[in-house]
Amino acid sequence: MTDRSLLILPGDGIGPEVMAEVRKVIDWFGSAQGITFDVSEDLVGGAAYDAHGVPLTDATMAKAQEVDAVLLGAVGGPAYDDLDFSVKPERGLLRLRKEMDLYANLRPAQCFDALADFSSLKREVVSGLDIMILRELTSGVYFGEPRGIHTEGNERVGINTQRYTEGEIARAARSAFELARRRNNKVCSMEKANVMESGILWRDVVNEIHAAEYGDVELSHMYADNGAMQLVRAPKQFDVILTDNLFGDILSDCAAMLTGSLGMLPSASLGAPMANGRPKAMYEPVHGSAPDITGQGKANPIACILSFAMALRYSFDLGDEATRLERAVEGVLADGARTADLMGPEGGTPISTSEMGDAIVAKL
Amino acid sequence: MTDRSLLILPGDGIGPEVMAEVRKVIDWFGSAQGITFDVSEDLVGGAAYDAHGVPLTDATMAKAQEVDAVLLGAVGGPAYDDLDFSVKPERGLLRLRKEMDLYANLRPAQCFDALADFSSLKREVVSGLDIMILRELTSGVYFGEPRGIHTEGNERVGINTQRYTEGEIARAARSAFELARRRNNKVCSMEKANVMESGILWRDVVNEIHAAEYGDVELSHMYADNGAMQLVRAPKQFDVILTDNLFGDILSDCAAMLTGSLGMLPSASLGAPMANGRPKAMYEPVHGSAPDITGQGKANPIACILSFAMALRYSFDLGDEATRLERAVEGVLADGARTADLMGPEGGTPISTSEMGDAIVAKL
Numbered sequence: 001m002t003d004r005s006l007l008i009l010p011g012d013g014i015g016p017e018v019m020a021e022v023r024k025v026i027d028w029f030g031s032a033q034g035i036t037f038d039v040s041e042d043l044v045g046g047a048a049y050d051a052h053g054v055p056l057t058d059a060t061m062a063k064a065q066e067v068d069a070v071l072l073g074a075v076g077g078p079a080y081d082d083l084d085f086s087v088k089p090e091r092g093l094l095r096l097r098k099e100m101d102l103y104a105n106l107r108p109a110q111c112f113d114a115l116a117d118f119s120s121l122k123r124e125v126v127s128g129l130d131i132m133i134l135r136e137l138t139s140g141v142y143f144g145e146p147r148g149i150h151t152e153g154n155e156r157v158g159i160n161t162q163r164y165t166e167g168e169i170a171r172a173a174r175s176a177f178e179l180a181r182r183r184n185n186k187v188c189s190m191e192k193a194n195v196m197e198s199g200i201l202w203r204d205v206v207n208e209i210h211a212a213e214y215g216d217v218e219l220s221h222m223y224a225d226n227g228a229m230q231l232v233r234a235p236k237q238f239d240v241i242l243t244d245n246l247f248g249d250i251l252s253d254c255a256a257m258l259t260g261s262l263g264m265l266p267s268a269s270l271g272a273p274m275a276n277g278r279p280k281a282m283y284e285p286v287h288g289s290a291p292d293i294t295g296q297g298k299a300n301p302i303a304c305i306l307s308f309a310m311a312l313r314y315s316f317d318l319g320d321e322a323t324r325l326e327r328a329v330e331g332v333l334a335d336g337a338r339t340a341d342l343m344g345p346e347g348g349t350p351i352s353t354s355e356m357g358d359a360i361v362a363k364l
Numbered sequence: 365m366t367d368r369s370l371l372i373l374p375g376d377g378i379g380p381e382v383m384a385e386v387r388k389v390i391d392w393f394g395s396a397q398g399i400t401f402d403v404s405e406d407l408v409g410g411a412a413y414d415a416h417g418v419p420l421t422d423a424t425m426a427k428a429q430e431v432d433a434v435l436l437g438a439v440g441g442p443a444y445d446d447l448d449f450s451v452k453p454e455r456g457l458l459r460l461r462k463e464m465d466l467y468a469n470l471r472p473a474q475c476f477d478a479l480a481d482f483s484s485l486k487r488e489v490v491s492g493l494d495i496m497i498l499r500e501l502t503s504g505v506y507f508g509e510p511r512g513i514h515t516e517g518n519e520r521v522g523i524n525t526q527r528y529t530e531g532e533i534a535r536a537a538r539s540a541f542e543l544a545r546r547r548n549n550k551v552c553s554m555e556k557a558n559v560m561e562s563g564i565l566w567r568d569v570v571n572e573i574h575a576a577e578y579g580d581v582e583l584s585h586m587y588a589d590n591g592a593m594q595l596v597r598a599p600k601q602f603d604v605i606l607t608d609n610l611f612g613d614i615l616s617d618c619a620a621m622l623t624g625s626l627g628m629l630p631s632a633s634l635g636a637p638m639a640n641g642r643p644k645a646m647y648e649p650v651h652g653s654a655p656d657i658t659g660q661g662k663a664n665p666i667a668c669i670l671s672f673a674m675a676l677r678y679s680f681d682l683g684d685e686a687t688r689l690e691r692a693v694e695g696v697l698a699d700g701a702r703t704a705d706l707m708g709p710e711g712g713t714p715i716s717t718s719e720m721g722d723a724i725v726a727k728l
């Protein structure tokens with residue numbers, strides 16, 4: 001028993017495949033460095049639905065609340081497309097986010113130099129790109145009530161509610177400003193204050209927190225549609241982007257794709273500090289369950305391995321070990337190791353998920 | 365008096381500048397072709413607010429309801445940022461869309477070959493790109509009630525409502541399928557049915573209309589976050605994209621920017637047929653009011669001129685004339701005429717807004 005507890009939720013699709021490679025990394029830290037983790041594993045998403053009829057059991061939820069960090073693979077897939085909304089695989093993920101109150105979702109969009117040519121954007125537009133999107137993750141239209149489909153007259157009507165409280169906006173804003181201070185000191189906040197009152201409140205609260213507590217950080221605002229444009233046109237103008245749950249979903253995927261390295265990008269979802277001082281935390285790759293390549297040994301485990309690196313840094317105070325792992329990943333890329341997703345049009349021979357995991361462990 | 369009535373609303377920022385060039389085109393059609401329009405002009409947005417204290421007067425609204433087509437420049441700008449939400453310039457535009465019931469917003473994202481190198485994307489990714497986004501324009505979170513900012517306990521709360529009825533989705537879907545039949549027969553519908561019930565209804569209704577009336581059109585569905593990714597990764601996979609008001613706002617801006625030709629892209633917003641058989645219609649460039657270059661003769665009038673070409677085609681049954689105008693635009697580009705926005709990093713001497721208008725008229 002150590003004081004580092006980690007709950008692994010591989011989930012669906014390629015989730016279990018990439019997680020197997022993280023296990024190798026965890027084992028290496030134990031055997032080579034004496035840094036051990038108290039690892040447990042459980043089901044989430046479609047896998048949990050298949051076993052228990054729900055995408056997350058209460059027992060798993062309780063466990064997630066107790067550990068220092070959760071590492072999740074991916075959820076969802078076509079096999080679950082016709083499930084009732086309330087038991088969709090995604091609801092397991094959303095329940096974790098909501099009940100653990102993980103309000104600050106950190107999504108880096110970073111261009112790995114060895115892979116810059118793999119982007120659909122020109123090299124000079126993306127090379128050296130390093131932006132961080134802070135997406136509010138526990139509120140907004142994902143969770144607002146009332147919601148649902150009902151009948152009015154003889155028509156169906158679908159309703160969702162975008163709802164943000166001042167406190168929800170303020171805590172996300174603080175996280176963004178704190179992040180910016182450790183980076184290039186710039187925050188750009190994105191909403192649609194020109195058409196939505198929730199966007200007006202968002203902008204007002206961000207301005208207030210900025211004026212009262214973070215006057216040293218450079219703050220700008222952009223409408224989210226313009227934000228999407230600017231991300232495509234000249235992404236290097238940004239440092240930290242602060243935005244809400246729904247805009248963050250779309251803008252972070254857009255930003256991730258700019259780098260051409262979707263299989264490379266990790267994320268961290270952080271909440272308030274627990275009794276031991278560590279933040280409530282869940283880590284997951286930005287990519288999804290990739291049903292089209294599931295079970296073929298083609299998945300890139302790097303996003304999940306780098307998510308574990310984020311866990312080392314943010315949950316376990318093992319910043320040096322995180323850096324070591326990140327360097328190992330850069331090293332194997334520099335050596336030319338490529339999974340199938342990292343093959344350019346010129347081709348070459350990709351290595352398998354498992355070979356990539358082995359190569360990274362060998363570099364450590 | 366002719367039976368072709370057109371209301372021109374130049375609006376704010378560069379709106380009046382680009383509209384002056386459309387006037388030249390209209391004059392040319394009258395003098396050279398005997399094709400005349402009954403043109404009136406009025407205020408919208410900040411310009412209307414400055415004159416009347418509202419971003420659209422009832423008189424202008426009534427006029428817009430009567431004409432065959434409205435041509436709008438742009439609304440908004442920093443001078444109006446601190447206005448109360450209810451009188452913001454944007455509300456004038458939204459009132460036009462809502463009261464004219466312009467539910468089908470057509471936004472082409474087209475890559476002009478002469479400009480392909482100006483995109484931030486690689487030439488091979490965007491050259492020949494020709495997609496059409498059909499954005500639902502009269503409903504969703506832009507208009508849903510309840511909305512506003514109120515106080516709960518001692519906190520402010522911002523609320524907006526995403527609301528779609530079956531009928532609203534169905535008519536937008538039909539427009540998309542009709543468009544696809546005249547193009548490459550493919551529709552991709554985008555929503556977040558994995559997290560929003562309004563997205564589930566959207567997907568269901570689109571499937572129902574497809575099965576009942578448009579089985580010959582190829583239909584696919586994508587989550588909007590993945591849609592943003594795919595637009596960046598491989599935009600040529602799409603033909604018609606069907607999506608709601610808010611996703612359409614972001615995705616169409618993203619798509620427009622792919623082409624590197626934002627100053628080139630027109631749009632049409634269409635409603636139900638009027639008594640004379642013509643659809644209720646408003647045309648506007650995709651770009652905004654561009655306050656940073658207002659009054660400097662730098663604006664590109666092509667998006668507004670091509671919006672007038674769309675009016676010729678969709679409102680006035682003048683398809684040949686529309687094509688003639690589009691060819692003239694292509695012609696001047698092929699000749700190398702470039703406004704400042706179309707200058708690549710290699711530089712060159714841009715021509716002014718007015719010179720571009722003159723060049724296009726000379727080509728006609």
Ligand SMILES: CC(C)[C@H](C(=O)O)[C@@H](O)C(=O)O
Pocket residue numbers: 075076090093249558559589
């Ligand atoms: C799987 C889905 C529920 C999720 C979201 O919409 O938040 C995903 O797209 C993400 O970005 O993590």
Ligand SMILES: CC(C)[C@H](C(=O)O)[C@@H](O)C(=O)O
Pocket residue numbers: 194195225439440454457613
């Ligand atoms: C100006 C604004 C109200 C508008 C919108 O959000 O719809 C604009 O962004 C657009 O896309 O036409």
